[in-house]
Amino acid sequence: MKRIEFDEQAYARRSRSGPCFICRMLAGDEEFRHEVVYRDEQHVVFLDRYPTLLGKLLVAPVAHRRDVIGDFTAAQSAALWHTVHRAGAALQQVVPTERIYLQSLGSHSGNSHVHIHVAALPPGVPYEQQQTAALLWESAGLLDVPTEETARIAARLRAALAAPPAAEPSADGPAPAVREFTEQAVGRIASWTDVSWARPGSRVWRATGAEGGQWYVKIHRGARFHQREVRAYRTWVPGLGAATPRLVAVDADLSAVVVTALPGRPLHGAVHPPEQQRAIFHQVGALAAAIHRPAPAAGPDDTLSAALEKMERHLDAARTHLAPGDADFVRLADLWAGRPDLLEALTDGYGRTFTTAELEYLTVLEALDAVSGIQYGAAAGDPELLERGLRTLTRLRATAEAAARREGTT
Numbered sequence: 001m002k003r004i005e006f007d008e009q010a011y012a013r014r015s016r017s018g019p020c021f022i023c024r025m026l027a028g029d030e031e032f033r034h035e036v037v038y039r040d041e042q043h044v045v046f047l048d049r050y051p052t053l054l055g056k057l058l059v060a061p062v063a064h065r066r067d068v069i070g071d072f073t074a075a076q077s078a079a080l081w082h083t084v085h086r087a088g089a090a091l092q093q094v095v096p097t098e099r100i101y102l103q104s105l106g107s108h109s110g111n112s113h114v115h116i117h118v119a120a121l122p123p124g125v126p127y128e129q130q131q132t133a134a135l136l137w138e139s140a141g142l143l144d145v146p147t148e149e150t151a152r153i154a155a156r157l158r159a160a161l162a163a164p165p166a167a168e169p170s171a172d173g174p175a176p177a178v179r180e181f182t183e184q185a186v187g188r189i190a191s192w193t194d195v196s197w198a199r200p201g202s203r204v205w206r207a208t209g210a211e212g213g214q215w216y217v218k219i220h221r222g223a224r225f226h227q228r229e230v231r232a233y234r235t236w237v238p239g240l241g242a243a244t245p246r247l248v249a250v251d252a253d254l255s256a257v258v259v260t261a262l263p264g265r266p267l268h269g270a271v272h273p274p275e276q277q278r279a280i281f282h283q284v285g286a287l288a289a290a291i292h293r294p295a296p297a298a299g300p301d302d303t304l305s306a307a308l309e310k311m312e313r314h315l316d317a318a319r320t321h322l323a324p325g326d327a328d329f330v331r332l333a334d335l336w337a338g339r340p341d342l343l344e345a346l347t348d349g350y351g352r353t354f355t356t357a358e359l360e361y362l363t364v365l366e367a368l369d370a371v372s373g374i375q376y377g378a379a380a381g382d383p384e385l386l387e388r389g390l391r392t393l394t395r396l397r398a399t400a401e402a403a404a405r406r407e408g409t410t
């Protein structure tokens, strides 16, 4: 592949005087667009615009953190490196790789947002051209990758990263009592695969039956979570039909459930083109409508002051149960912020648009949910919840300030 001269001085000027390129990219600024191949609550993975090696990736926290050690708790750091590991594993599936290189550089005078470089050294590079020589623009030169090739690599990386993290079936599986409970419900289990989320305390297994069939076995973190999920499975999940798993067995003493497996991939971490995103939001709207139809009217009928009172009550308390209907859209609001097309797709699927009062009510619930998430995330060591809470509050503040400025000028 062709290599080109890199205008390092222009690059240095831009990165030292310009805004944070990662924050601008995340805000959807066209000028800072990159090929994003993975995105979740805490992290984003995207192709380096100035690669010296094919498929070179950058992994960054969504939050603008400057110090790769001091600005991360141990749990946040572990979560970042978990994503780096997944990015490296995906990269070596997609481009010929002899060895994966990792680097964390950046400068407080420019490019201060923490980002980890993940690069693949191809096989057969002579020793003197390996390591820093392969990574530096001065020695390696900038790789001139045709746009179609970049798009092709990005698509393959997205597919590799959308798949749930590879997990080996293990003979161990869950504790004997949980295995016994599962086998009583669905028959002998031939293999157990740990598919827990990458956060402390998550315990989920995929169980494959000796005579075929697959189930998920989940241990809840406490009686309250257990009761909430079981109640959801029994009350409104059946109304969603084939789109949802079916509850097969419950053990309150173990806080465990067995549910059926569904085909498809989780949306968590997946990056889809805008058209597909709209289709997903449309489907979410339709599912929400199916849940709300049999449920008693809630949320919009409450008054704003009641919601504010509720928020006051919960500010110093812990995470709350939100009544069904209240909060279903709260977590999504973060995703449709700045994307009117996604809100439109959602309300289209839902069957009607939201009223101004509902949208205002939602803002209050969002603040409440964010504060609860920060409180709970900090207490339970769940950085993803913490991150989302902080980001939601930042966005709500920015929106409110912009509105106040508009009022001030008219």
Ligand SMILES: [Zn+2]
Pocket (backbone or CB within 6 Å): 020, 021, 022, 023, 024, 063, 064, 065, 113
């Ligand atoms: Zn930033």
